[in-house]
Every structure is written in C-alpha cells, then in structure tokens.
Amino acid sequence: MTSELFSFDEVLSRLKKSTGSGSDTELALNLGLSQGSISGAKQKRKIPPGWIISVATTFGVSADWLLSGNGPMKLGDLTEVAHPREAPSGCAKCAGLEIEMGKERDMNRDLVAENRQLWKENGELKVKIGELNVQNVKLEGELDTAQTMAKEYYERLQARAAPEEDTPHEATRDCA
Numbered sequence: 001m002t003s004e005l006f007s008f009d010e011v012l013s014r015l016k017k018s019t020g021s022g023s024d025t026e027l028a029l030n031l032g033l034s035q036g037s038i039s040g041a042k043q044k045r046k047i048p049p050g051w052i053i054s055v056a057t058t059f060g061v062s063a064d065w066l067l068s069g070n071g072p073m074k075l076g077d078l079t080e081v082a083h084p085r086e087a088p089s090g091c092a093k094c095a096g097l098e099i100e101m102g103k104e105r106d107m108n109r110d111l112v113a114e115n116r117q118l119w120k121e122n123g124e125l126k127v128k129i130g131e132l133n134v135q136n137v138k139l140e141g142e143l144d145t146a147q148t149m150a151k152e153y154y155e156r157l158q159a160r161a162a163p164e165e166d167t168p169h170e171a172t173r174d175c176a
Helices: 008-019 024-031 035-044 051-059 061-067 092-161
Strands: none
Touching: 008 024, 008 061, 024 035, 024 051, 024 092, 035 061, 051 061, 051 092
C-alpha cells in the first residue's frame, strides 16, 4: 500500500495518532491485531490497505489524511466544501434535511466513540485471556507435578505395607 508516494513511518505514525496508540502494541490492540502483524508490516515497510480502511471507518478518520497527511484528520472536520452549493432560500425541505444530517453526524460520532471504547476493551480482554492462558498452563504443570508426587508417595506406601516375598514372615521362621 505504501509506495514511494507515502512514507511508511509517517503513515504508521498517523495510524497511531488517530487510534490514540502510543506504541506498536497499543496499535495492534486498537486494530484487533497481533503484535506480530505490526512487526511484519514494519519489516516489509508496507501498511496493509485493510488497516487504513479499518481506522477510517472505526475511528472516523479521513483515509486521505492517513495516507498523505493532507486535509483534516477527522471526517467530521470537513466543514469546507470545494464548491459549496447554496440551497434556495426558504427551502423547508433542505432545512429539514440539514437538521437530519446534523443528527446523523452526531449519532455517527457517538457510535465511533463507542466503537473506539469497545476496541480498547476488546484489546484489554485479549490481553487478560492471554494472561489467563499462561496462568492455566502453569497450573496444569503444577497439577501434573502434584499428581506425579502423589503417585510416587502412594507407591512408596504400598511398598512399605506389602511384605517382600524373599523375607519369611515371623510365623514361618525357624527358631534355631
């Protein structure tokens, strides 16, 4: 995706900025990716197009800004239009549509903010799942060790309780 036209480092920096990520790990969490995905992109020095699309739609950021740094970062900041058209004065239908569009924009901003929070929580939950998996593996190892120790202890107890065949019992010993 990034060619000579777009600087890899600058695009990556804008991705971090727009998602509120201070590090590669945070960016991976905010995009729902693994840390390895970020490392792979850095090695190849190419940003997958899906990342641009994801950030643009999820965080309400201009894809043009992500790629080039030109224009406003947020889509809601597009207040100037290249060739503004003026509605006929007194057009009630146009005024109603403007109000409706304003409500839609507000709702979209709220949804983007909520989505951003959910991405963050999702990333935190993925980290917690990873920690629990590590803890589970450790506990399984400790359980295996405890079972092995219990088995060895049980075998020692059995060996002490069972008389050896070579040793005669008290009652069968010859008294000489």
